Amino acid sequence: MSTVVREPARAVATAAAAAREWAEAAPTARARALEAVADALEANRAELVAPADAETRLGPVRLNGELSRTTFQLRLFADQVRGGEFLDVRIDRPDPQWPTGPRPELRRYRTALGPVLVFAASNFPFAFSVAGGDTASAWAAGCPVIVKAHPGHPELSRCTAEIIQRALAGAGAPDGVFALIEGQQAGIDALRHPALRAAAFTGSERGGLALARIAAERPEPIPFYGELGSVNPVVVTPAAARARGVEIAKGYVRSLTLGAGQFCTNPGLLFVPAGDGGLVDEIVRLLREVPPAPMLGDRIAQAYLDGARRLAGRPGTRKLVWPDDAASVGPRLLTMDLSEFTADTDEAAKECFGPLGMVVTYERPDEVAAVLATLPGQLTASLHAEPDEASELADVTSALADRSGRVLWNEWPTGVSVTHAMQHGGPFPATTAPTTTSVGTAAIERFLRPVSYQSWPAQLLPPPLRDDNPWGVPQRIDAEDS
Amino acid sequence: MSTVVREPARAVATAAAAAREWAEAAPTARARALEAVADALEANRAELVAPADAETRLGPVRLNGELSRTTFQLRLFADQVRGGEFLDVRIDRPDPQWPTGPRPELRRYRTALGPVLVFAASNFPFAFSVAGGDTASAWAAGCPVIVKAHPGHPELSRCTAEIIQRALAGAGAPDGVFALIEGQQAGIDALRHPALRAAAFTGSERGGLALARIAAERPEPIPFYGELGSVNPVVVTPAAARARGVEIAKGYVRSLTLGAGQFCTNPGLLFVPAGDGGLVDEIVRLLREVPPAPMLGDRIAQAYLDGARRLAGRPGTRKLVWPDDAASVGPRLLTMDLSEFTADTDEAAKECFGPLGMVVTYERPDEVAAVLATLPGQLTASLHAEPDEASELADVTSALADRSGRVLWNEWPTGVSVTHAMQHGGPFPATTAPTTTSVGTAAIERFLRPVSYQSWPAQLLPPPLRDDNPWGVPQRIDAEDS
Numbered sequence: 027m028s029t030v031v032r033e034p035a036r037a038v039a040t041a042a043a044a045a046r047e048w049a050e051a052a053p054t055a056r057a058r059a060l061e062a063v064a065d066a067l068e069a070n071r072a073e074l075v076a077p078a079d080a081e082t083r084l085g086p087v088r089l090n091g092e093l094s095r096t097t098f099q100l101r102l103f104a105d106q107v108r109g110g111e112f113l114d115v116r117i118d119r120p121d122p123q124w125p126t127g128p129r130p131e132l133r134r135y136r137t138a139l140g141p142v143l144v145f146a147a148s149n150f151p152f153a154f155s156v157a158g159g160d161t162a163s164a165w166a167a168g169c170p171v172i173v174k175a176h177p178g179h180p181e182l183s184r185c186t187a188e189i190i191q192r193a194l195a196g197a198g199a200p201d202g203v204f205a206l207i208e209g210q211q212a213g214i215d216a217l218r219h220p221a222l223r224a225a226a227f228t229g230s231e232r233g234g235l236a237l238a239r240i241a242a243e244r245p246e247p248i249p250f251y252g253e254l255g256s257v258n259p260v261v262v263t264p265a266a267a268r269a270r271g272v273e274i275a276k277g278y279v280r281s282l283t284l285g286a287g288q289f290c291t292n293p294g295l296l297f298v299p300a301g302d303g304g305l306v307d308e309i310v311r312l313l314r315e316v317p318p319a320p321m322l323g324d325r326i327a328q329a330y331l332d333g334a335r336r337l338a339g340r341p342g343t344r345k346l347v348w349p350d351d352a353a354s355v356g357p358r359l360l361t362m363d364l365s366e367f368t369a370d371t372d373e374a375a376k377e378c379f380g381p382l383g384m385v386v387t388y389e390r391p392d393e394v395a396a397v398l399a400t401l402p403g404q405l406t407a408s409l410h411a412e413p414d415e416a417s418e419l420a421d422v423t424s425a426l427a428d429r430s431g432r433v434l435w436n437e438w439p440t441g442v443s444v445t446h447a448m449q450h451g452g453p454f455p456a457t458t459a460p461t462t463t464s465v466g467t468a469a470i471e472r473f474l475r476p477v478s479y480q481s482w483p484a485q486l487l488p489p490p491l492r493d494d495n496p497w498g499v500p501q502r503i504d505a506e507d508s
Numbered sequence: 509m510s511t512v513v514r515e516p517a518r519a520v521a522t523a524a525a526a527a528r529e530w531a532e533a534a535p536t537a538r539a540r541a542l543e544a545v546a547d548a549l550e551a552n553r554a555e556l557v558a559p560a561d562a563e564t565r566l567g568p569v570r571l572n573g574e575l576s577r578t579t580f581q582l583r584l585f586a587d588q589v590r591g592g593e594f595l596d597v598r599i600d601r602p603d604p605q606w607p608t609g610p611r612p613e614l615r616r617y618r619t620a621l622g623p624v625l626v627f628a629a630s631n632f633p634f635a636f637s638v639a640g641g642d643t644a645s646a647w648a649a650g651c652p653v654i655v656k657a658h659p660g661h662p663e664l665s666r667c668t669a670e671i672i673q674r675a676l677a678g679a680g681a682p683d684g685v686f687a688l689i690e691g692q693q694a695g696i697d698a699l700r701h702p703a704l705r706a707a708a709f710t711g712s713e714r715g716g717l718a719l720a721r722i723a724a725e726r727p728e729p730i731p732f733y734g735e736l737g738s739v740n741p742v743v744v745t746p747a748a749a750r751a752r753g754v755e756i757a758k759g760y761v762r763s764l765t766l767g768a769g770q771f772c773t774n775p776g777l778l779f780v781p782a783g784d785g786g787l788v789d790e791i792v793r794l795l796r797e798v799p800p801a802p803m804l805g806d807r808i809a810q811a812y813l814d815g816a817r818r819l820a821g822r823p824g825t826r827k828l829v830w831p832d833d834a835a836s837v838g839p840r841l842l843t844m845d846l847s848e849f850t851a852d853t854d855e856a857a858k859e860c861f862g863p864l865g866m867v868v869t870y871e872r873p874d875e876v877a878a879v880l881a882t883l884p885g886q887l888t889a890s891l892h893a894e895p896d897e898a899s900e901l902a903d904v905t906s907a908l909a910d911r912s913g914r915v916l917w918n919e920w921p922t923g924v925s926v927t928h929a930m931q932h933g934g935p936f937p938a939t940t941a942p943t944t945t946s947v948g949t950a951a952i953e954r955f956l957r958p959v960s961y962q963s964w965p966a967q968l969l970p971p972p973l974r975d976d977n978p979w980g981v982p983q984r985i986d987a988e989d990s
Contacts, residue, residue, distance in 0.1 A: 046906055091609075098607045116929035116950075124927070125580045127573075130919060132929035134950075137909070139942070223935075242724055245854075246885065246936045249943060372727075403728065416965050423968045424528055427619070427959050434962040437612060445606070446987045447598040447614035449960035453705075454728045460621070460957050461731060467987075468598075468616075468958065475942050476950065477909050478931035480916040483898050486905045505928045505949075 030187045030206055034172075034216035037205035041141035041170035042221035044202030049138035049168035050488070051199075053497055057104035059197040060165055064097040064104075066193035067157060067186070074185060078151045081179040083320040088285065089152070096152040099159055099444050102467060103166035110499030112136065112167070112470045113490050117503045131481050133491040136474035138168030139249070140223030143216050145237065147228035148178035148322050149288045155179070156186040156206065159444075159465055160226040160251075165203070167473035169223070172205045174213035178323050183208075217241060224473060226251040226464065228290070231377075231455050238458050251472050252458035253451070255377040256405040257294035257384075258439045259430075261394055261422060263411040264299040266436075274410050275308035278383070279316065281438035283357050286319040287381030288326070291406050291439040295375060297394055300363075300387045306346070309385070310359060313347045318356035321380065327355050330380030334358045337378055342366030346385065357381040364388040364397060371400055395421040403453025403460065404430035406439035429453060431463070512669045512688055516654075516698035519687035523623035523652035524703035526684030531620035531650035532970070533681075535979055539586035541679040542647055546582040548675035549575065549639060549668070556667060560633045563661040565802040570767065571634070578634040581641055581926050584949060585648035592981030594618065594649070594952045595972050599985045613963050615973040618956035620650030621731070622705030625698050627719065629710035630660040630804050631770045637661070638668040638688065641926075641947055642708040642733075647685070649955035651705070654687045656695035660805050665690075699723060706955060708733040708946065710772070713859075713937050720940050733954050734940035735933070737859040738887040739776035739866075740921045741912075743876055743904060745893040746781040748918075756892050757790035760865075761798065763920035765839050768801040769863030770808070773888050773921040777857060779876055782845075782869045788828070791867070792841060795829045800838035803862065809837050812862030816840050819860055824848030828867065839863040846870040846879060853882055877903040885935025885942065886912035888921035911935060913945070 032040070048056070067074065071093060078089045106112055113135045121129040142164040147154035154160070161171045175183035187206035194203055207216055217225055217240050225241055225248065227234050234252035241250035262274055281293050298305055321327040331353070338345055338360055347359035358381065367374045367386045374384065388394050398407070407426035411419060426433045431452035442450055448466030451457045457464070462472045484492055490499045514522070530538070549556065553575060560571045588594055595617045603611040624646040629636035636642070643653045657665035669688035676685055689698055699707055699722050707723055707730065709716050716734035723732035744756060763775050780787055803809040813835070820827055820842055829841035840863065849856045849868045856866065870876050880889070889908035893901060908915045913934035924932055930948030933939045939946070944954045966974055972981045 046910075095608045114950075118925075118927045118929040124925065126577045126926050127923065129925050129927055132925070132927055134929040134931050140910070238724075238729075242720075247720075247940060248936075249941070413965065416967050419968060423964075427961075428528075428622070431958065432960040432962060433964060435964045435968075437963050441609065443600075443606065443611050443614070444608050445600045445611055445614055446984070447600040447616040447960055449616050449958045451958065453957075454730075458729065459731070461954070463958060468596075472943070475935075476913065476931045476933065476945060478914040478929055479909075480914060481919050482905075482915060482917045483895065485898050486901060486917075502928070 030184050031208050032205045034207050034212040037172045037207050038141055038216050038219035038221050040202035041172055044170050044200040045140050047200045048170055048203050053107045057107040059194055059199045060100045060104040062193040062197035063190050064100040066189045067097050070189050077181040077185055081182055082151050082322050092152045096157055100162045103162045106467050107166050113499055115490050115501045132478050134476055134478040135490050136476050139473050139475050142169040142171050143222055143225040144171055144173045145227040146173055146176040148176045151179045151182055154228050156183050163469040164473045166470050169473045170203045172216055175206055175208045224249045228253045231255045253464055254455045256456045257375050257377050258291050258406045259295040260293045260408040261297045265412040265415055266410045267299055267302045267305045269412055271303050271305040272308055275305055277438050279312040281440045282383050283316045283381045284440050286321050289440045293439055296385045298387055300389050310346050313357050313359055316357050318354050321355050333378035334382050359383045361385040375402055395425045398425035401429045403456040405452050405456045406430055406432045408434040408439055410436055512666050513690050514687045516689050516694040519654045519689050520623055520698050520701035520703050522684035523654055526652050526682040527622050529682045530652055530685050535589045539589040541676055541681045542582045542586040544675040544679035545672050546579040548671045549579050552671050559663040559667055563664055564633050564804050574634045578639055582644045585644045588949050589648050595981055597972050597983045614960050616958055616960040617972050618958050621955050621957050624651040624653050625704055625707040626653055626655045627709040628655055628658040630658045633661045633664055636710050638665050645951040646955045648952050651955045652685045654698055657688055657690045706731045710735045713737045735946055736937045738938045739857050739859050740773050740888045741777040742775045742890040743779045747894040747897055748892045749781055749784045749787045751894055753785050753787040754790055757787055759920050761794040763922045764865050765798045765863045766922050768803050771922045775921055778867045782871050792828050795839050795841055798839050800836050803837050815860035816864050841865045843867040850879055857884055877907045880907035883911045885938040887934050887938045888912055888914045890916040890921055892918050
């Protein structure tokens with residue numbers, strides 16, 4: 027075991043010991059620590075991309091871009107820390123005339139939950155792994171983070187962890203703000219540790235549900251933020267298929283096969299009109315030209331092949347694109363009609379992680395809205411339509427927004443921008459916590475807990491709640507912005 | 509069965525059918541519906557207080573006050589609906605220079621989760637029951653509500669439900685925005701209904717955990733907001749005991765016996781210094797003068813007597829106040845020293861619903877902070893200290909704030925004000941969702957789910973996300989307030 031890897035019990039205990047100092051750190055100090063990590067990752071770019079490429083086969087172009095995304099994310103959360111809006115400071119002054127009886131002085135903010143366990147994902151070895159979005163947002167909230175390394179990229183995980191530890195130490199952050207642990211049992215042990223306060227996970231439905239159960243069955247259950255799977259339905263209207271079939275086919279094939287289809291927002295489920303003007307033919311033609319791309323690892327490749335075979339074997343399913351070599355991880359395309367799909371929606375809409383598309387053909391547009399309303403929860407849902415159809419699409423819009431966290435108009439779901447208005451979440455099984463996001467600045471909210479101080483003396487109040495407001499954070503006083 | 513009571517399957521299905529219209533209603537329409545309910549409850553005050561008193565024995569003074577609190581709460585949430593801040597609207601304009609690649613147009617807000625099941629509580633037949641805070645905040649969020657009536661006040665529940673239904677119909681709200689169901693099995697059936705989207709519960713740890721498990725084990729798990737129990741620790745410093753022993757004793761006895769101790773914020777656990785200058789003697793004296801008050805019902809009274817006996821039977825526990833009549837529901841006071849308490853904190857700190865106080869004596873103030881840090885999660889924690897001690901109390905403050913949702917300085921926890929900065933929640937078992945509150949305007953957040961619209965056409969956008977902003981809600985554009 028590398029010296030950077032900790033025992034789970036020690037990792038959580040050390041995190042708990044650091045929790046108060048980190049939670050109470052001034053915004054500038056915490057922001058600088060996040061930026062120090064970003065700087066250090068940038069400074070070690072070559073040292074990071076090499077093991078990442080060797081372990082994930084994602085290629086240096088994608089990996090360099092993902093590393094940039096990761097350091098941007100750390101800096102964006104550093105900005106959030108400095109801004110202080112996430113603290114949601116509310117101050118109610120005493121009011122003897124308050125209708126329910128004299129109102130006491132109340133000062134409420136959101137403070138760090140405490141030690142957070144992050145289960146790293148395989149498919150984003152930087153952006154959803156050791157120094158990824160969950161880590162950055164939990165740190166920003168003021169929580170120490172224990173990362174359970176993904177076994178798909180152990181060397182990269184250790185290398186990242188070493189860089190983080192040096193950077194945090196250099197920035198004066200307390201020991202315990204970060205730890206790396208390895209192995210399934212270590213993850214479970216850390217999840218069961220009494221001092222742990224929350225966990226975040228990105229991965230399979232089966233793994234995520236098992237961990238969610240452990241979190242719920244602790245003597246003190248804790249929040250578990252799991253992102254488990256999504257087939258990201260795409261609906262093409264008859265008018266759009268007629269007007270832009272070739273363009274839609276091109277966009278679909280690009281999005282479906284990007285990164286060997288190993289994205290949580292991969293558009294695995296496509297609804298097209300039965301008389302589609304050649305859209306599906308064009309997809310088939312283009313998809314046959316896409317060569318197999320290496321997948322993240324042998325287990326993921328095997329799961330892809332097994333999943334594809336299972337879906338292909340369902341009654342009513344036909345193969346449109348299927349490699350002659352059964353062991354090839356090349357793209358696959360299946361089709362069924364809407365009545366076959368609705369016969370067992372949950373199974374037909376199961377995620378098959380990889381470049382597999384399921385094309386569902388429909389006869390009447392109004393049928394689609396009804397079926398969309400019955401889909402399992404999704405991260406995204408996309409609609410390809412013509413501008414002059416908008417007046418007929420209120421029901422479809424409503425159904426898509428009801429079952430997913432992000433809806434896209436004439437765009438493709440892969441490529442999740444890290445912004446203020448991004449929503450990356452959705453009803454189960456997209457996530458276990460539909461009221462939250464794991465990408466974008468709002469991700470910080472998962473790791474905060476409100477506390478009100480009633481008539482508390484000024485010198486013992488957390489700085490954001492004081493009248494002299496030493497950190498200059500936004501304060502809402504008597505429900506008015508200051 | 510009264511005509512106002514629905515079958516659970518029909519109640520949830522009707523709620524689901526109404527969900528979209530209610531979620532998309534203009535703020536003025538939804539606010540007016542909430543106010544119509546408040547008006548109708550006020551107009552039927554006598555008709556409501558009579559059955560409430562007959563069924564709960566809480567007396568007309570308390571019940572009239574509670575009804576006022578309930579209608580105030582509905583109006584406060586109506587104001588929230590009109591203000592629109594809870595929508596948390598964020599608009600990111602397209603930005604081709606965004607560091608992680610061209611940023612698409614993203615418009616994010618929080619929309620209603622969908623049908624919500626509210627399990628009414630016994631101890632607040634108005635404020636935490638049929639038309640209580642959970643119902644008001646879920647309605648404000650735009651969710652239809654199904655209330656599972658508490659069996660402790662069935663007539664009042666039906667009477668309230670009839671008034672609500674008439675008021676909502678009069679305000680033009682769709683049928684299905686409200687339904688009443690009765691019976692344990694009906695509650696479970698509704699909780700398992702596939703169209704249900706969230707549930708809120710206030711009650712016992714045992715009942716709450718059973719329901720939380722059902723919510724988690726549904727094919728589509730849903731958020732479950734349970735408030736389960738709290739002993740609301742109070743710490744008295746040696747200096748405060750010396751300086752204000754009589755005053756503290758008086759405040760403690762009043763808070764402990766208010767409403768026969770049937771408050772979730774009842775101060776059941778009191779830490780006092782061993783040389784307390786007569787504080788405990790004074791508490792004993794005052795408590796012996798408090799006559800038994802009728803409890804909400806026979807089951808609750810029996811549970812109080814059983815719980816008190818169990819706590820009294822623990823090794824190291826001594827009785828300070830104990831009625832001669834073993835069947836009396838009069839106040840009880842027990843004591844143990846800190847080492848006995850820490851021998852099994854979880855058991856010694858278990859809530860006994862009713863007027864029972866456990867006094868824990870400590871020798872050294874620094875021991876107390878360490879013990880507080882190991883307490884189960886609490887709704888509140890109070891500190892009675894002298895102003896000049898503040899500089900020594902940072903550790904105690906931190907421990908109290910870490911284990912509870914609201915900390916009080918020289919005040920008592922009963923009497924939860926309904927305000928903007930109120931926090932009524934806390935780590936488990938105080939609640940199952942430590943990141944939320946069930947009292948105060950922030951309670952609305954439990955019933956909202958973020959959705960982002962990417963490049964969506966203006967005419968299909970929800971009104972709060974449109975550039976012309978027809979409802980005039982606050983919009984944050986490119987992370988700046990509009």
